[in-house]
Amino acid sequence: MARPARSTPARRFGCVILLLGLAVAAFVGFRFVIGWTEKGPAAQDVSITVREGATLSDAAVLLKxxxxxxxxxxxxxxxxxxxxxxxxxxxxxxxxxxxxxxxxLSILQGGKTVTRLITIPEGMPSILVHERLMANDQLTGTIPVPEEGSVLPDSYAFDKGEPRVAVLKRMQAAMDKELAQLWPGREPGLLVKTPREAVILASIVEKETAVPAERPTVAGVYYNRLRTNMMLQADPTIIYPITRGKPLGRRIRKSEIAAVNDYNTYAMVGLPKGPIANPGRLSIFAVLHPEKTRALYFVADGKGGHIFADTYQQHNENVRKWFEIRRARGEL
Known part of the structure; x- marks a missing residue:
């Protein structure tokens, strides 16, 4: 009769090692699985930027x-x-x-990126567009002051570290696109003959009124003046050669009203040499679709809008009322 094989110390040790190995493997496997869904080590929110063409390995290094x-x-x-x-x-x-x-990984695969916006308000002159872009510390590189009237006012998304020149190009491409869409649908017989002339007049309309509903009427007034060879007499065109569109910070002087230059419409007939700001969509549309009006004049009404007049006599009466309002406010 055969005796059962006795367990030797070496065999028992081998079994222990095997069991330990299995336990370690099980623990490692458990940790591997749990590590996929357990809470991560970041104590606070963080941001990473994955460049175009980067791999998952590249992203893993950034995350670490x-x-x-x-x-x-x-x-x-x-x-x-x-x-x-x-x-x-x-x-x-x-x-x-x-x-x-x-x-x-869901975040990286979902593509929901951080949205950074830079806003150019309607009527902002290019010198201030330049300052706003240069002051944004999330952008890189330098740019010159863009051509006046070349930027479409809007809010533009950008990536952290993106070159300023790339953002500016998007702003200018947006203006080109807007003009290409609006120009073909303009009213027939307009006195502006090119998209650039439309932008010039729209920039004046933009600076003359902050009330969107008034812009077609203001455009109509200026067309009436151009049609009869009257001076446009737009105050913002006096200021532009002095400050390049920045606020003047004081009242306009008589010498500045009389100054002869390429922009002052108190000393010239017709449109100025170029735009005096970057007009928005509504002002461009107003110039291409002006209101049919007989008005030749307008003055502030004291409530943020304007009063329009067909005759100089009506206009003088409106001006008198406006000065009464200003005296009551202590502005005169």
């Missing part, structure tokens, strides 16, 4: 540097196992504090 993951290699491996084949997007991404590996 930002403190959003514990290990770039571990994140990359888990992403390949659990994340599927959907590619990551380019752009700047906001990673919330404590985001898991799974959350982070």
């Amino acid at each position: 540097q930002a403190g959003a993951v514990r290990s770039a290699d571990a994140f990359l491996t888990r992403a390949k196992v659990f994340g599927g084949s959907k590619p990551i997007k380019a752009g700047e991404f906001h990673i919330p504090a404590g985001a898991s590996n799974s959350d982070i």
